[in-house]
Amino acid sequence: MNPSLVVSRRIFWLALLFFIPVFTLAGWLAAYVSPEAEILPSSMDTFRPLLPHAGALAGLFSAIVFRAVCSLLLKKQQQGIVPPPAAKEMKPATRPKPEEDPAARKAREERMFLYLLSVLQKEGRLLDFFAEDLDLYEDDQIGAAVRPVHESARKILSRYMDLGVVMEEEEGSRITVPKGFDPSRIKLVGKVAGDPPFQGILRHRGWQARGVRMPSFSDAGGADILTPSEVEIL
Template identity: 40%
Template sequence: MTESNISFLGRLSLAFGTFFAVLGDREYAARVHRLRDGAEVSAPVTAPQPAATAAPTIKAASPEAALQLLGLLQRDARFVDFVEEDIANYSDADIGAAARLVHDGCRATLREHFTIRPVREELEGSRVTLTDGFDATAIRLTGNVVGKPPFNGSISHRGWRVEEVRLPMLTKTHDATVIAPAEVEL
């Protein structure tokens, strides 16, 4: 799979990784912000020069924000309960009813803690022209991708971009690995 043809799950993994890297690293977040605002727009990319190109620094992302989001999805939507449940013996109607509840809870959680907007404002199916210098981190070309821009095509998915994050503050003693406490009824 080429870098410009990342699968949906690959994009999802990249999105979550980038999301949590932005949350955990102020400098990285500032670079992403400058890139989104066009401040770091550079000349067209040429072949890398081995001596001049430094290897990227790989840094472990802090899992606390991911665990916090997972805890919120569990609290408000019973997300982990739903995913961990063996649904093989349930009817499609039962699964659909449960999925509706999980969907409503997940949607409410995302809307409470994130401002999410489409990457592209045009409706899906709209014809667009992508000129040279389009943001390849925000737009993925699919289908018969050959040649150089301008590219003409149809929007098959508008994409999503997080504009604001509003996760609650945590105390130092909070154990983020407990995404849902065990319940004991007395």
């Protein structure tokens, strides 16, 4: 409950206990003592029995007025009191992160791409394999050369990335593409017409990166060198 309302009610009851007895007593004195003291004229004799009741009503009215005045004074006093501002929680000063220069970001992305190629070349001779003219070799020779390249590339990918499939269903199984599907996760091919859901055959489950472990780079030069030349000293 509002504290000012409680105080106002207490003031009203105290005023009743004070004003009603005082004004009732004044009316009683005017009714029964004034004839002897000749306070009131004789023309008021008819109304003398009503004077105590009139005094009680006057006391009630005085108590109501007194309460209204006190309530107004309390309200003005509360409006004049300005509560102290709440103490703000002190937060440690944080420096805004500087925005990355677009040119520096592009250089970093290019360096990441070249780094991956350099690792694939170092571990599996991938660039050497791509640079070869396969028309000069038989199929069995190509198959024998692909096996170590495949194994090395697989180890490198597992070192820096955790691969997972987009859809868990087996390839060749019939699936339903629901309404509101994510186009970045599901690519529709074939005779696509109308609105989803669609019925189709899963031709490829898709790949997604579930974890990436970024390598750290030094500021050393030669970032565009995928693999250095090898010179044997005789």
